[in-house]
Amino acid sequence: MELKYFINISFLLSLLLFMNACNKEEYAIPTLSTNLQNDVIKRSLGPNVVGQQIEFAYAMAMGPKVGKIVSAQVEASIAGATGTFLENRSFYTNTGGADVGVIIGGASVTNGKTTKVTFTADTSAVTLRYYYVVPEEARGKSVSFTFSAISSNGQTASYAMGPYAISKMDMVLGLDLSDNNACYISIADMAVYTEANAAANADKIDLVYLYRTTPANFTHALVSPAADAIYLPGITLPSGVNRSAKVSKVWNLRDWQLDPKHQYSVFVDDLDFQKLDLSGAPNYALNLKAEAGLWVETADSKYRAYIFINSINNGAKSAKIGIKRYAL
Amino acid sequence: MKNYIKIIVIFILVPLVWAGCKKDFPIDEDGLLITDRAQCYVSNFDLIGSDLLSVRTKTPLIDTVAQIINIEVQFGTDLKNLYPQFTLVTDAKLDPKITGKVDFSDLLNPKVYTVVSGNRKVKKPYTVFITVQP
Numbered sequence: 001m002e003l004k005y006f007i008n009i010s011f012l013l014s015l016l017l018f019m020n021a022c023n024k025e026e027y028a029i030p031t032l033s034t035n036l037q038n039d040v041i042k043r044s045l046g047p048n049v050v051g052q053q054i055e056f057a058y059a060m061a062m063g064p065k066v067g068k069i070v071s072a073q074v075e076a077s078i079a080g081a082t083g084t085f086l087e088n089r090s091f092y093t094n095t096g097g098a099d100v101g102v103i104i105g106g107a108s109v110t111n112g113k114t115t116k117v118t119f120t121a122d123t124s125a126v127t128l129r130y131y132y133v134v135p136e137e138a139r140g141k142s143v144s145f146t147f148s149a150i151s152s153n154g155q156t157a158s159y160a161m162g163p164y165a166i167s168k169m170d171m172v173l174g175l176d177l178s179d180n181n182a183c184y185i186s187i188a189d190m191a192v193y194t195e196a197n198a199a200a201n202a203d204k205i206d207l208v209y210l211y212r213t214t215p216a217n218f219t220h221a222l223v224s225p226a227a228d229a230i231y232l233p234g235i236t237l238p239s240g241v242n243r244s245a246k247v248s249k250v251w252n253l254r255d256w257q258l259d260p261k262h263q264y265s266v267f268v269d270d271l272d273f274q275k276l277d278l279s280g281a282p283n284y285a286l287n288l289k290a291e292a293g294l295w296v297e298t299a300d301s302k303y304r305a306y307i308f309i310n311s312i313n314n315g316a317k318s319a320k321i322g323i324k325r326y327a328l
Numbered sequence: 329m330k331n332y333i334k335i336i337v338i339f340i341l342v343p344l345v346w347a348g349c350k351k352d353f354p355i356d357e358d359g360l361l362i363t364d365r366a367q368c369y370v371s372n373f374d375l376i377g378s379d380l381l382s383v384r385t386k387t388p389l390i391d392t393v394a395q396i397i398n399i400e401v402q403f404g405t406d407l408k409n410l411y412p413q414f415t416l417v418t419d420a421k422l423d424p425k426i427t428g429k430v431d432f433s434d435l436l437n438p439k440v441y442t443v444v445s446g447n448r449k450v451k452k453p454y455t456v457f458i459t460v461q462p
Contacts, residue, residue, distance in 0.1 A: 215403040216402075216403065217385070249377060251380060251381050280409060281378075286402075287404065
């Protein structure tokens, strides 16, 4: 008896579901709003580093019969550094694959935290790029943005983005090292010095670059001035250059910001430096190859850094490096 | 209805009882299977640097009779931070276990690793001798 009830109820429920599934839904073409609308995407990836750009694409549109866009602006919570701007061109890609800019207004004007473009072309839809250069003031803080546009019929649209954390770390790219010439690296200054300059900055020199063909497997090396003399063959250190930085070789850690050409790169961020443990690490690294890296902690424990070797040149006895540095 | 429940319970219990009565495979204290293999040797050895690349200069000499491994590493190798990498015969295991970096800097007191056979009855200590490339 109970089983019979159960079967009947199940059958009725199934029938109900079946009928519902077969119910035809009428499609209605969505009505497009002619009001001023906007949207933003953040184009740049990875840690936001002081001195580097954060890139956005700001799109705004409205019905062409209703009015036109008069102006677009971005307000940052912390004023951007020199070089911050909002594009006054909207780009399209031509048949040749090249991006072609169409000028829609005057060059952007930055006044404090606000960067504004006033339109001169009769435009009802446009996407503008915004490049925010992270200022020193924002280091270790977070920054937010409000994108807004005004149309000729008085409508406004705005879009808030962020907050975005700004890294504490610094970054420098394209430092050239040369054996027996520009070979003294200062993490504190994020710079490379020659022997003459190194003497004047002796208390800041953390590593010496050298290239040797013998012993075998020596090749390109970064060695602390205080390292054993066998790792500094033929080197006479300038007076006072005697610090001992801890270093640890890394392979296959390509930072996208230090070497953007690799598709599968990663990002070295503040957290990596905070978690880094170089206790027990040596004060020299030999046999360095292109695209290798080096974690560094300075002798005074003020800085940790990641040195990426962009390229090496055995014939010229030189190398090109980039550095990310974190102040402890 | 009660009969249905009884049948279902019986169908669930029977496989459980059957599975519970199956003979257990012998495993050791590490949860590894103890097998019948008595072979006990190292077939390959390498030393890996902090950059996870090999630091050896050539194929190491592994003497399975004298139970020694001779390996030459590159000039400037940081001997305090090396990962030893053993390749053992099937089912064998190593004692002590390798859990991270090992300090090989005391060249006068070379490290000893014991290979334990698959049946856990044969144990052979291997001594690792390191020389640095001149």
